[in-house]
């Protein structure tokens with residue numbers, strides 16, 4: 001599942017190629033994503049120019065002035081930019097899961113592939129931040145709006161584990177399973193710790209760890225940007241060295257103790273029983 005760093009890298013990868021471009025057409029092969037893609041999208045977008053491409057949580061926002069195209073990659077979505085020359089070749093003819101193409105005046109195509117169809121492509125005309133998908137979202141983790149102090153305030157009285165609270169997008173957006181595990185390791189906090197038990201100093205450490213973990217992942221993904229615009233497509237998942245994620249039974253990179261895996265709220269948690277308390 002693309003997490004915040006992947007979505008941010010995708011945003012950076014496509015922004016310079018689509019900002020300022022006008023839409024010449026939209027091809028919808030299958031509108032049945034998590035919510036139906038509006039069938040009149042081609043009519044709506046025809047001739048409109050994309051301004052900035054921004055991100056809120058894991059939503060990509062294409063600002064068209066009179067409205068915003070909201071794009072979410074769901075569990076398995078990916079985007080590819082195909083130059084005009086390549087869409088004519090058989091190699092780039094749309095495959096089974098290539099559900100939507102945005103075609104630009106210069107012939108470039110932005111193609112959405114989503115095998116599991118949990119993604120979304122929606123049109124919003126009012127202030128997009130008030131859209132029902134975005135209005136309830138918590139602060140962006142990489143902005144000053146998210147801090148240890150805020151995390152401390154939001155966790156008071158909470159009996160749920162800190163890991164589950166971190167993954168709640170009303171507390172902070174974009175901290176999925178991988179990065180929640182990694183940030184908790186960096187902060188030295190055991191994932192099952194009741195959120196309300198963390199003191200202010202540990203909350204500050206954790207907020208900092210979340211920022212570092214996400215920033216490093218974005219940096220790691222940045223190096224794969226080149227691949228994004230050629231025929232090999234989107235950057236997918238970054239090759240990263242995780243501290244704990246997916247490392248069950250392997251020695252902790254800090255202390256050598258074997259990493260433990262447990263189930264928490266349907267998700268796997270990984271931690272070092274010595275480094276995380």
Ligand SMILES: [Zn+2]
Pocket residue numbers: 252253254255256257272273274275276
């Ligand atoms: Zn350790």
